[in-house]
Amino acid sequence: MQWTKHNEQPVYSNRWFSVNLADVELPDGRHLDHFLIRLRPVAVATVVNGANEVLLLWRHRFITDSWGWELAAGVVEDGEDIARAAARELEEETGWRPGPLRHLMSVEPSNGLTDARHHVYWADEGDYVGHPVDDFESDRREWVPLKLVPDMVARGEVPAANMAAALLLLHHLRLGQDTLP
Numbered sequence: 001m002q003w004t005k006h007n008e009q010p011v012y013s014n015r016w017f018s019v020n021l022a023d024v025e026l027p028d029g030r031h032l033d034h035f036l037i038r039l040r041p042v043a044v045a046t047v048v049n050g051a052n053e054v055l056l057l058w059r060h061r062f063i064t065d066s067w068g069w070e071l072a073a074g075v076v077e078d079g080e081d082i083a084r085a086a087a088r089e090l091e092e093e094t095g096w097r098p099g100p101l102r103h104l105m106s107v108e109p110s111n112g113l114t115d116a117r118h119h120v121y122w123a124d125e126g127d128y129v130g131h132p133v134d135d136f137e138s139d140r141r142e143w144v145p146l147k148l149v150p151d152m153v154a155r156g157e158v159p160a161a162n163m164a165a166a167l168l169l170l171h172h173l174r175l176g177q178d179t180l181p
Contacts, residue, residue, distance in 0.1 A: 001027040008036075016040065016075065037114040043085035044073040044118055044166065047098050047126035052146045052174050054167065055094055055126070057138035061159075068159040069144065069152060071120070071166060072137075086121040094141045095132040099125035105169060109162045120166040146171050 008022040018038045025031050047055045056069045072093040076085040083101050091097045101121040108117055132141070149158075149171045158164045 003027070006031075011035070035113075037116075039114055039116040040075040040077075041082060041085075042073055042116060042118040043076050043082050043089055044071050044120040044162070045086035045090040045098060045101060045122065046071045046166075046170075047090070047096055047123045048146065048170060048174055049125070049143060051143075053143035054146050054149070054170060055090075055096060056142055056144050057093060058140045058142065059138040064159070066159050067139075068163075069157055069167075070138075070160055070163050073118070076119075082119045083121055086119065090126075091129065091132075092134045093132050093137045095128055095130050096126040097129045098123035099127075104166055107162050107165060109160075118162045120162070122166075122170060146174055 004025040006023045006025060008020045010018055011021050012019045016039070020036050020038060022034045022036055023031055024034045049055075055072075057072060058067065059070055060067050072086075072090040074085065074089040074092075076082055080088075083103070087098050087101055098121075101123050104120040104122050106117055106119045108115075110116065144152075146167075149167045152158055153164045153168060158167060
């Protein structure tokens with residue numbers, strides 16, 4: 001069943017996002033008002049080193065009042081290349097400059113409410129360039145063995161679905177094993 005959007009009006013907007021109200025027609029002809037959030041693309045990046053450890057950030061999210069492991073991430077600025085934005089975010093938030101980035105995946109974390117697309121990149125090398133400029137983004141930054149990722153996700157230590165998906169895919173790509181029975 002496909003829903004049809006007839007129009008969309010802005011309700012609120014700032015440089016980060018806009019909240020819009022859409023008139024949506026359901027397949028049976030009924031109409032409903034549907035709020036949606038329009039967001040800039042998000043660039044995400046990490047490094048997996050030769051010991052198969054992934055660079056993660058331990059951070060608090062005040063909205064959900066939860067702690068968890070995440071990858072460096074941030075919005076893509078107007079006109080900015082997505083891979084460059086991913087490298088910039090990684091360096092700003094971790095102090096590590098990645099080597100050549102590879103696209104891992106693009107996901108829509110909440111496509112029933114927002115048009116956000118998160119583009120995840122990774123590198124297999126990086127250089128430490130100093131203390132992170134945006135050290136307020138996380139409590140700490142650590143190299144975590146990829147082999148621990150499935151259990152961390154299962155225990156809820158990686159609460160963000162986009163981060164969990166990316167880490168599980170990296171685990172599969174680098175270690176090539178399925179940990180499920």
